[in-house]
Amino acid sequence: MATASPASAIPVTGAEKPRSEVSCTSDKTGLASRLSADIKAVVEDAALKGRVSVALYDRTTGTQCAFNADQQYDSASVVKVIVLGTLLRRAQDESRDLTSAERTLATKMITTSDNDATTTLWKQLGLARISDFLRLAGMEHTTPDPDGYWGLTQINASDQIRLLESLTSANSVLDDDRRAYALDLMNQVIPSQRWGVPAGAPSGATVHVKNGWLQRSSGGWRVHSVGAFTGQGHDYGLAVLTADNRDMPASVAVIENIARKVHADLNGTTLAPRQDQRRQALPNTSDGSLVPDGNR
Numbered sequence: 483m484a485t486a487s488p489a490s491a492i493p494v495t496g497a498e499k500p501r502s503e504v505s506c507t508s509d510k511t512g513l514a515s516r517l518s519a520d521i522k523a524v525v526e527d528a529a530l531k532g533r534v535s536v537a538l539y540d541r542t543t544g545t546q547c548a549f550n551a552d553q554q555y556d557s558a559s560v561v562k563v564i565v566l567g568t569l570l571r572r573a574q575d576e577s578r579d580l581t582s583a584e585r586t587l588a589t590k591m592i593t594t595s596d597n598d599a600t601t602t603l604w605k606q607l608g609l610a611r612i613s614d615f616l617r618l619a620g621m622e623h624t625t626p627d628p629d630g631y632w633g634l635t636q637i638n639a640s641d642q643i644r645l646l647e648s649l650t651s652a653n654s655v656l657d658d659d660r661r662a663y664a665l666d667l668m669n670q671v672i673p674s675q676r677w678g679v680p681a682g683a684p685s686g687a688t689v690h691v692k693n694g695w696l697q698r699s700s701g702g703w704r705v706h707s708v709g710a711f712t713g714q715g716h717d718y719g720l721a722v723l724t725a726d727n728r729d730m731p732a733s734v735a736v737i738e739n740i741a742r743k744v745h746a747d748l749n750g751t752t753l754a755p756r757q758d759q760r761r762q763a764l765p766n767t768s769d770g771s772l773v774p775d776g777n778r
Contacts (some may be wrong), residue, residue, distance in 0.1 A: 502550045504536070509544030513747060517547050520743035524736065525549055532702060532726035534736055537639035539647060540718035540748055547744075548640065552623065555723045556704045557635040558694030559595045559769045563645060563708070564624070564635070566592060566667065568607050568615040570660040580663075592667040592692065595675060595769055604632050618655045619648050633696055633768075637706075639721045646710045646719035649690075665690045665710065674763050677734055678707025679720045682742035682754035686714040695730060697768045702726040705733035707741070720744055730764050 504522045506514040517538070525534050535555070538547040566588055573580050580588065587603050590596035604612070609626055616624050621641040627634040649661050649668075656664070668690035680689045691709035698704065705727070710719040722740050727733040738756065746753045 504547065504549045506538075506545065506547040508540075508546075513543055513545055514547075516747050517545070517744065520747060521547065521549060521740055524739045524743065527736075530736060531728060532724055532733070532736075534740075535639040535721075535723045536740060537643040537721045538718065538744060539643055541651075542715060542717050543748065545718075545748070551639040551643075553723075554623070554636045554638055555706065555725050556633065556696055556698070557637045558633050558696035558704050558706060559597075559600075560637065560642065560692050560694040560706045560708055561632055561635045562591050562595065562600055562694075563649075563664070563668070563692050564612065564615065564621075565600055565603050565607065565632075566664055567619065567645065567648070567656065568612045569603055570656055570664060571615050571618065572607065572611060574657060574660055589667060589670075593670045594672055595693070597769065600632065604630075615655075620644050633694075637723070639723050642706075642708045642721035642723070643719055646708060646721065650710050650712060650717065650719065665712070668692055668710070677764065678737045679709040679722060679741045680707075681738035682745040683711055684714075684716065684745060684749050684751065687711040687716040688713040695733075695765055695769050697730075702728060703730055703733050705730060705737065707734075707737045711745075716749075718748060734764060 504518045506518045508514040521536055533553065535550040535553045536547065537551040539545065569584060569588060587599040590599035591603060612626055621644055623638050624641045625636040626632070648655050649664050652658065669688060671691055675693055676691060678691065678693050680691050683689055689709060689711060691707065694706045696704045704725045706723045708721040720741060722737045724733045724736055727736065742754045742756065
């Protein structure tokens with residue numbers, strides 16, 4: 483996998499920790515209040531120095547949650563799901579399957595988060611087509627970087643959840659076969675990149691995940707995890723975006739603490755034990771483009 487070196491360009495100013503409320507609704511009695519309290523306990527932890535946003539849907543219980551879900555973040559590599567969606571939409575518009583070369587690039591981009599494969603597809607698709615896919619998917623607050631820094635695409639948790647919903651239910655953006663293909667790739671992400679929202683997921687669920695991690699020269703790390711959980715009665719998605727934490731392990735810990743509580747609450751199970759970060763292999767360099775079009 484081609485990896486990016488830590489950022490040294492386009493500094494951003496760190497923001498103060500936002501003051502907001504966790505908002506949850508549910509058709510299942512007591513679930514909304516439980517989720518609200520559990521997510522709040524993590525995001526209000528005094529040890530959390532950076533920003534965090536959360537968005538959740540669960541079709542089985544009619545549940546939705548949000549915390550700072552409209553705040554904007556540098557995308558890092560979660561933008562690769564958008565690139566995949568755009569690629570599949572182009573093939574759908576052209577009434578064809580992906581070519582062998584496109585499949586190879588898509589597989590590398592999603593399953594190993596390959597940056598070079600992403601750059602190739604980003605260039606082939608072009609900004610206009612990517613923007614058109616975002617419009618079709620209703621992702622109104624996702625904005626590709628105009629200078630071609632695909633890892634600096636601006637995203638928020640609300641739009642990430644819209645994308646997960648588009649991949650997990652019938653819609654006019656992508657047909658069933660193409661949605662299944664995208665979800666299958668997200669299910670094949672290599673073990674070392676399956677940290678984040680899969681933490682504490684029920685053993686019977688099929689996990690579809692994409693993570694992103696990006697260190698900026700100013701403001702610390704941007705670490706994100708988005709995932710859908712399907713099969714055996716499971717039908718929910720979770721997006722957790724973070725910024726400005728001191729390091730990668732601290733950011734992952736925040737995401738996984740939220741995920742473990744969400745999975746336990748939705749499935750009525752006991753809280754899964756926290757994984758020892760010292761035993762969890764995490765990247766120590768950035769992933770995502772901080773040079774135009776990803777060229778190095």
